[in-house]
Amino acid sequence: MSTPILLPGTPISASLLPRPNKSGTLTLGPGLRHTPPQTITTTTLGTLSTEPRKSALWLEDLAGRYAPSVNDLVIAQIHHSSTDSYSCTLTPHTPFALLGQLSFEGASKKTRPQLKSGDLVYARVCQAGKGEDVEIECLNSATGKGEGMGPLKGGTTFDVSPGFARRLMLGRKKGGVMLLEGVGEKVKFEVAIGRNGVIWVDSGSVRITVGIGRLVQDCDRGGWTLEEQEKAVKKAIKDMS
Amino acid sequence: MPRESEPSTNARAFLLQALREGTRLDRRDFDAFRPINLTFGDEYGVADVSLGKTRVLAKISAKVVKSSEDRKFDGIFTISTELSPLASPAFEVGRQDQTEMLLSRILEKTIRRSGALDTESLCIIAGQKCFHIRADIHVLDHDGNLVDASCIALVASLLHFRRPDFEVHGEEVHVFDSREREPVRLSMQHQPFCVSFGYYEGGTIMLLDSTLLEEQCREGEIVVSMNRFGDVCQIAKYGGAPVDGLSMINCTMKALEKVRMLDQLVKRKVEEDEQRRDAGGLMAELSAENDR
Numbered sequence: 001m002s003t004p005i006l007l008p009g010t011p012i013s014a015s016l017l018p019r020p021n022k023s024g025t026l027t028l029g030p031g032l033r034h035t036p037p038q039t040i041t042t043t044t045l046g047t048l049s050t051e052p053r054k055s056a057l058w059l060e061d062l063a064g065r066y067a068p069s070v071n072d073l074v075i076a077q078i079h080h081s082s083t084d085s086y087s088c089t090l091t092p093h094t095p096f097a098l099l100g101q102l103s104f105e106g107a108s109k110k111t112r113p114q115l116k117s118g119d120l121v122y123a124r125v126c127q128a129g130k131g132e133d134v135e136i137e138c139l140n141s142a143t144g145k146g147e148g149m150g151p152l153k154g155g156t157t158f159d160v161s162p163g164f165a166r167r168l169m170l171g172r173k174k175g176g177v178m179l180l181e182g183v184g185e186k187v188k189f190e191v192a193i194g195r196n197g198v199i200w201v202d203s204g205s206v207r208i209t210v211g212i213g214r215l216v217q218d219c220d221r222g223g224w225t226l227e228e229q230e231k232a233v234k235k236a237i238k239d240m241s
Numbered sequence: 242m243p244r245e246s247e248p249s250t251n252a253r254a255f256l257l258q259a260l261r262e263g264t265r266l267d268r269r270d271f272d273a274f275r276p277i278n279l280t281f282g283d284e285y286g287v288a289d290v291s292l293g294k295t296r297v298l299a300k301i302s303a304k305v306v307k308s309s310e311d312r313k314f315d316g317i318f319t320i321s322t323e324l325s326p327l328a329s330p331a332f333e334v335g336r337q338d339q340t341e342m343l344l345s346r347i348l349e350k351t352i353r354r355s356g357a358l359d360t361e362s363l364c365i366i367a368g369q370k371c372f373h374i375r376a377d378i379h380v381l382d383h384d385g386n387l388v389d390a391s392c393i394a395l396v397a398s399l400l401h402f403r404r405p406d407f408e409v410h411g412e413e414v415h416v417f418d419s420r421e422r423e424p425v426r427l428s429m430q431h432q433p434f435c436v437s438f439g440y441y442e443g444g445t446i447m448l449l450d451s452t453l454l455e456e457q458c459r460e461g462e463i464v465v466s467m468n469r470f471g472d473v474c475q476i477a478k479y480g481g482a483p484v485d486g487l488s489m490i491n492c493t494m495k496a497l498e499k500v501r502m503l504d505q506l507v508k509r510k511v512e513e514d515e516q517r518r519d520a521g522g523l524m525a526e527l528s529a530e531n532d533r
Contacts, residue, residue: 092246
């Protein structure tokens with residue numbers, strides 16, 4: 001973590017930018033804004049990451065609220081239902097996101113899942129813009145398949161920061177987090193990671209679920225390196241069994 | 242737009258399942274408090290308490306005012322608890338919701354009505370001038386158990402606070418600035434603390450020091466306020482599922498041992514702060530009190 005932390009609104013100096021690719025373009029990822037002609041400024045708090053091969057740069061967000069963006073996988077909680085959509089929350093105390101009643105795999109008017117207030121679903125953000133309502137769906141509208149999305153039954157959720165949830169989703173090599181793989185070698189459990197900072201864990205027993213949840217939350221707050229993670233995983237597996 | 246964030250059905254069912262199996266989500270015992278951290282500010286009368294992630298700040302201030310007509314020999318002591326979005330997005334400034342009302346009512350009964358602070362010692366000239374001691378409670382983070390944390394903060398700040406010293410010559414009162422004469426401690430008759438119990442499964446499972454999630458899933462709450470001598474100041478049970486009498490008595494017994502623990506903690510921290518300020522041993526020289 002030797003790259004400096006940038007505050008929102010900092011212009012990026014030209015020396016930090018990667019070289020443009022063959023067509024002469026530079027791709028900007030989340031957290032950066034381009035004001036023509038030459039300035040690139042940060043919009044959130046984070047460290048700058050560059051990918052020289054793709055000529056891309058983006059901001060790894062450290063903490064803070066989750067801002068919905070298209071194609072993110074999230075865990076949403078149903079608040080109430082209306083005639084043709086459910087109103088869900090992705091983060092507490094924010095405006096609702098709409099989930100169409102028929103946006104589930106193989107759903108028709110007669111065979112759709114009946115979800116009640118308080119239920120959890122694993123969904124994908126399909127529309128998120130500045131002025132419009134956020135919309136989520138539980139299937140890939142291109143292929144019509146569920147791909148693991150849909151209602152989540154049992155288990156419980158744990159809150160982490162959105163940046164950490166992203167690292168968990170990337171896995172061991174890219175994200176630098178091996179907790180779930182490490183625990184998964186010895187213990188059986190099911191997990192769903194939402195980019196909005198919610199992790200759903202279900203295993204047969206309360207002890208295992210609580211153990212995994214605490215491991216994830218402590219790593220998020222403690223900022224562990226891979227060695228510290230491995231030590232903690234070993235200790236947690238001993239506690240759980 | 243503030244909206245109480247309800248826990249999901251999964252989380253609620255899981256919590257109850259875990260409690261039935263005898264574990265809490267943070268692996269504490271059912272009657273264990275979260276780690277308590279108590280620090281004082283540079284000024285007298287500022288106490289910052291954190292119970293796990295719940296954080297409350299209490300500040301005491303004193304002013305000389307005209308004493309009220311119907312209580313000529315007493316000073317005035319008021320407690321103000323205004324919950325703001327700083328504590329949790331569920332609270333709104335200016336709108337008094339249920340949590341705030343319960344908090345202020347319980348603190349009123351525990352500290353004011355029980356006579357924890359001796360108001361007669363705040364009187365300067367009977368019928369004319371007295372001190373108005375004002376306690377402001379600021380909740381900085383809400384993760385459950387605001388009542389206990391606020392009470393600890395309030396009692397700690399009252400023990401820590403020093404009011405200005407004064408002299409009365411006939412009808413004239415001279416209130417000394419803190420630079421002229423060392424300020425004087427408040428006179429407290431006793432130190433009451435609140436202990437809250439959340440119960441589940443018809444009163445068979447009792448949890449002390451609940452987190453926010455545990456508070457949202459519980460069937461009811463009992464708040465017992467007492468001091469370390471075992472004098473009960475108040476017992477509050479605002480609605481919730483019925484609980485039998487024997488459980489109430491068990492609660493009071495358990496509350497007593499917790500209150501003794503809290504009392505020792507607060508007094509020890511006040512003493513440590515005192516020693517930190519009195520680094521050269523000069524307090525004995527500066528004090529205007531006589532040894533009798």
